[in-house]
Amino acid sequence: DTEVTQTPKHLVMGMTNKKSLKCEQHMGHRAMYWYKQKAKKPPELMFVYSYEKLSINESVPSRFSPECPNSSLLNLHLHALQPEDSALYLCASSQPPGRNNNEQFFGPGTRLTVL
Amino acid sequence: KQEVTQIPAALSVPEGENLVLNCSFTDSAIYNLQWFRQDPGKGLTSLLLIQSSQREQTSGRLNASLDKSSGRSTLYIAASQPGDSATYLCAVGPWGMLTFGGGTRLMVKP
Numbered sequence: 352d353t354e355v356t357q358t359p360k361h362l363v364m365g366m367t368n369k370k371s372l373k374c375e376q377h378m379g380h381r382a383m384y385w386y387k388q389k390a391k392k393p394p395e396l397m398f399v400y401s402y403e404k405l406s407i408n409e410s411v412p413s414r415f416s417p418e419c420p421n422s423s424l425l426n427l428h429l430h431a432l433q434p435e436d437s438a439l440y441l442c443a444s445s446q447p448p449g450r451n452n453n454e455q456f457f458g459p460g461t462r463l464t465v466l
Numbered sequence: 467k468q469e470v471t472q473i474p475a476a477l478s479v480p481e482g483e484n485l486v487l488n489c490s491f492t493d494s495a496i497y498n499l500q501w502f503r504q505d506p507g508k509g510l511t512s513l514l515l516i517q518s519s520q521r522e523q524t525s526g527r528l529n530a531s532l533d534k535s536s537g538r539s540t541l542y543i544a545a546s547q548p549g550d551s552a553t554y555l556c557a558v559g560p561w562g563m564l565t566f567g568g569g570t571r572l573m574v575k576p
Binding site: 355357382384392393394395396399401406407439441443445448452453454455456457458459460462 | 497498500502507508509510511512515517555557561562563564566567568569
């Protein structure tokens with residue numbers, strides 16, 4: 352099974368709302384990622400978790416708060432977002448560093464619209 | 467900082483043609499290179515992974531090569547089909563920090 356699932360598929364929120372994006376994988380991967388993709392642009396890395404610990408934060412604003420409660424789950428908590436944060440948010444997973452195969456597998460994404 | 471460029475940005479071909487998509491990168495100290503396919507509004511589907519010690523990988527009608535010394539990779543698609551229509555992205559990096567190219571939008575016409 353090479354599937355990464357993400358919920359919800361679509362999310363519309365106001366600038367004062369608090370919401371969360373969820374990602375799950377059952378491939379036994381110990382590295383998980385959040386990417387942001389604007390329309391007609393390539394994905395941009397936001398966060399990397401390795402063995403459930405945050406290892407990379409690409410200078411993402413604090414209104415985005417990641418969480419990795421266990422090796423299969425990854426959350427992205429959203430608070431006080433701006434309209435320019437509207438994008439497709441992609442989750443991915445792979446083996447952690449030191450393993451031979453670091454192929455990243457992506458989920459279908461959550462389409463976020465901030466009003 | 468790693469920069470990844472994909473040429474051409476868009477490509478339209480009749481069904482059955484063999485295609486070559488190009489990817490170039492500025493920093494040859496890469497961990498691996500991965501090719502993806504993305505359909506409109508969807509997530510990324512991994513096509514091929516080439517680790518830094520490898521020169522090529524093959525999967526079905528797809529063949530990807532890697533030349534680290536020149537900072538280039540090519541994705542070869544044999545006997546293209548309308549179902550191949552999508553955006554193709556290459557990504558390189560050290561572990562965990564993939565940098566993506568801008569993609570090649572491919573249209574295969576019946």
